[in-house]
Amino acid sequence: MHLYPLIRPLAFALDPETSHRLTIKALKLLPPHRPSDFPEALKTTVAGIDFPTPVGLAAGFDKDAEVPEQMLTLGFGFVEVGTLTPRPQQGNPKPRLFRLRRDRAVINRMGFNNGGQPAAYGRLQLDLRLPGIIGVNVGANKDSDDRIGDYVRGVQAMAPVAHYLTINISSPNTPGLRGLQEEGALEELLAAVQEVRAKKPIFLKVAPDLAAGDPERIVRAAIDHKIDALIVSNTTVSRPPLKAGSAGEAGGLSGAPLKPLALEALRRFRAASGGEIALVGVGGIANAEDAFERIRAGASLIQLYTAMVFDGPHVANRIARGLAERLKRDGFASIAEAVGTG
Numbered sequence: 001m002h003l004y005p006l007i008r009p010l011a012f013a014l015d016p017e018t019s020h021r022l023t024i025k026a027l028k029l030l031p032p033h034r035p036s037d038f039p040e041a042l043k044t045t046v047a048g049i050d051f052p053t054p055v056g057l058a059a060g061f062d063k064d065a066e067v068p069e070q071m072l073t074l075g076f077g078f079v080e081v082g083t084l085t086p087r088p089q090q091g092n093p094k095p096r097l098f099r100l101r102r103d104r105a106v107i108n109r110m111g112f113n114n115g116g117q118p119a120a121y122g123r124l125q126l127d128l129r130l131p132g133i134i135g136v137n138v139g140a141n142k143d144s145d146d147r148i149g150d151y152v153r154g155v156q157a158m159a160p161v162a163h164y165l166t167i168n169i170s171s172p173n174t175p176g177l178r179g180l181q182e183e184g185a186l187e188e189l190l191a192a193v194q195e196v197r198a199k200k201p202i203f204l205k206v207a208p209d210l211a212a213g214d215p216e217r218i219v220r221a222a223i224d225h226k227i228d229a230l231i232v233s234n235t236t237v238s239r240p241p242l243k244a245g246s247a248g249e250a251g252g253l254s255g256a257p258l259k260p261l262a263l264e265a266l267r268r269f270r271a272a273s274g275g276e277i278a279l280v281g282v283g284g285i286a287n288a289e290d291a292f293e294r295i296r297a298g299a300s301l302i303q304l305y306t307a308m309v310f311d312g313p314h315v316a317n318r319i320a321r322g323l324a325e326r327l328k329r330d331g332f333a334s335i336a337e338a339v340g341t342g
């Protein structure tokens with residue numbers, strides 16, 4: 001049934017970006033079928049959207065919305081495509097993606113390589129008929145002289161094909177982008193997005209590299225501007241102790257070494273918000289225990305990417321079923337009941 005342990009040595013023999021392209025190509029061949037039925041207790045409603053399970057695919061795997069349907073089929077409760085910028089762009093020079101096997105981690109400095117929003121729009125028009133939930137993550141072009149305008153355009157352009165939109169201002173790989181998390185810029189950005197948002201929920205994705213007071217300030221701005229959820233977090237520019245040779249590469253670190261940082265960031269956002277805004281936990285989640293810990297720390301949904309590189313796509317299914325067992329074991333009737341219980 002599960003071929004990934006057989007395929008992995010081959011996948012790991014290739015350079016990571018070639019391996020990723022081949023994976024997307026192979027996934028396209030997967031015959032679509034209805035995603036499996038999940039236990040009732042995993043159903044959860046966030047920002048008015050009914051999610052079949054709280055386990056999502058994080059942005060960056062399916063940047064161009066080539067295989068959202070297949071990823072839903074494989075057991076993800078929702079799929080976030082992107083980051084998509086208004087115009088196509090190449091991203092940074094290769095190599096820009098590094099596997100840190102001994103650390104179960106990845107460093108990437110892709111730099112928003114993507115085919116642009118119009119191309120993805122066409123593909124998503126077909127996919128929106130599916131039963132699954134698809135979020136669209138939008139960003140700014142590197143050479144844009146109006147970055148806030150790029151987010152406004154992204155929200156307007158992609159809203160018709162998204163169940164929710166994510167404003168990604170936390171990628172470390174577009175110089176200056178994280179500056180949009182600063183006080184004045186964030187207010188301006190969120191006010192501009194609020195004006196054009198139509199009816200679709202808006203999520204804001206933040207970095208785990210936080211100064212004192214950042215969570216309080218970001219939560220206040222998000223609530224003031226009616227943001228529906230905060231995604232905590234993107235990759236880190238910090239470098240906890242690592243074993244692998246590529247540890248010194250520039251870029252964002254994801255996977256196991258990010259886990260304690262992302263969990264701590266989530267706890268800080270929960271403390272700052274007291275449950276007033278929904279949180280999505282991301283960063284180093286690899287099993288049901290990690291996911292449950294994030295939910296008890298305040299996350300209503302979780303996402304993952306790097307664990308799939310090491311354990312294969314069935315990790316989503318495994319986590320969903322493990323979560324259902326844990327809910328039952330601890331006497332919770334639903335995910336929502338367990339959120340923020342510590």
Ligand SMILES: Cc1cc2nc3c(=O)[nH]c(=O)nc-3n(C[C@H](O)[C@H](O)[C@H](O)COP(=O)(O)O)c2cc1C
Pocket residue numbers: 058059060061063082083097106108110112137168171205233234235254255256258282283284285303304305306307
């Ligand atoms: C190769 C790679 C590309 C990524 N690209 C994006 C992206 O385009 N937009 C985004 O918001 N996050 C991107 N991310 C970050 C992930 O969505 C996620 O926040 C991060 O990897 C932490 O989760 P993980 O430890 O489960 O991978 C990327 C991550 C990786 C590894």
